[in-house]
Amino acid sequence: MRRFGWVLTLAILAGAARAEDLSILSSTDRDAFAPVIAAFQAREPGITVSYTEMDTLPLYDAIIEDRLSVQPDIVISSAVDRQFRLANDGYALPHRSPVTAKLPDWARFADAAFGFTYEPLIFVASRRAFAGRPLPKSRADLLALIARDGAALAPVATYDPVTSGVGNLLGKIDYATNSQWSPFIARLAQHGLKTYCCSGDMLTAIDRGEVSLAFNVLGSYAELRRAQGADIEIVYPADYTLVISRVALALKTTPRPRAAKAFLDFLLSPEAQTLLARQTHLSAILPIAAPGLSPATVKDQATGPLRPIALDAQLLAYSDRMHDEQFLTLWRSLVPSK
Structure with a gap:
């Protein structure tokens, strides 16, 4: 923390x-x-x-x-x-x-x-958890994998949009980008969705075996952990990969x-x-x-469209307090607190 x-x-x-x-x-x-x-x-x-x-x-x-x-x-x-x-x-x-x-x-x-x-938001998977299993290449792949092998997989991790500013923004952009975002989050919550303040904490949770995979992890942090010897796989989502600056x-x-x-x-x-x-x-x-x-190098590694988050007026809507309250109400309905 x-x-x-x-x-x-x-x-x-x-x-x-x-x-x-x-x-x-x-x-x-x-x-x-x-x-x-x-x-x-x-x-x-x-x-x-x-x-x-x-x-x-x-x-x-x-x-x-x-x-x-x-x-x-x-x-x-x-x-x-x-x-x-x-x-x-x-x-x-x-x-x-x-x-x-x-x-x-x-x-x-x-x-x-x-x-x-220029930092992509990626999937990071535990090699131990996915030994003998195909890595999910997209959000749809992740749901299919959970439907097939969910009982054998530890929970999934992502940012906590309540406490993390970047996590709050990414959740809103995913919601606006992906028409299947709500059922995606709801299914992950049913399987077991753990939320964290920071990419570093998500990567530590993977290392400890507390989660099997994290999504919307800052690629920069994952690359550093991998260079330091972490037993992880990095996946650029094929459906789309957000890029934050x-x-x-x-x-x-x-x-x-x-x-x-x-x-x-x-x-x-x-x-x-x-x-x-x-x-x-x-x-x-x-x-x-x-x-x-x-x-x-990010373009070379990507397997689908890269979507940089632009510094433009759309961001004002994402930081608007009323919009924020509506989004967090939706989030809490999909991911009930324990």
Whole structure:
């Protein structure tokens, strides 16, 4: 479970030069992001960085309710709809540069919110649980497998849309995309559906044998666990694979606009994009030289259509409170609490 208020300061300045402090509030795991911060510090030795990690929904609420003891300069979150709303509602500092102009149109909004990763939402299966069984290649395959072998399979996992901002968004997009979403979720709930705050927790549950498969897992986290030796299989759903981009923005209230803009540009620089692809496994959004995770490698692995989640006005509906209440009411009717 993620801890609130964890702060990482990654700068030791030589000499007596006074540092410019840059505060980042982020939903991205600290270990995954540390190489990027370290590289930024090396490029900008006059800037010290504090990095506070917080779950997506508390992060958004803390900003709009103005209840942070230290106001961040940069906000990073995988809850794309919440980030879009912050930018749309005037919380973000506009920034335009040759670097931001390289982003695809769907990954930036109003020169204020910028996607900087390209992460597919995938199936992750336990090799032990699926030994001697075919891996499901689609949502329909998963239901067919449960109908045939459900008694022998542990429950299935996904995000908890009640507590996870990114899980809330993905559930709503799946509902809008897939006409069979409601019966799909209902059948998984009958079999045994466990929900988690984070992709990392889902992967740990697979490793412990608590679940046999997880869906809508961030591919970046799964690739890292597999590289570390986890006994898992990764499947890109053949019916469709959503792709999410972590979104960064500088708050309009920052007293350090130069440092904030420098960090945004660094995130989209070839150096940072290569680090994201090769060291953090978060996947670059811009083309990089092989090897490393990037749109090209994701496309090569996909077995069906890729559907990036665009930074556009549709996201406002997903973060609307009335829409949220309606969706969660439906979710609770399909997945009763125990």
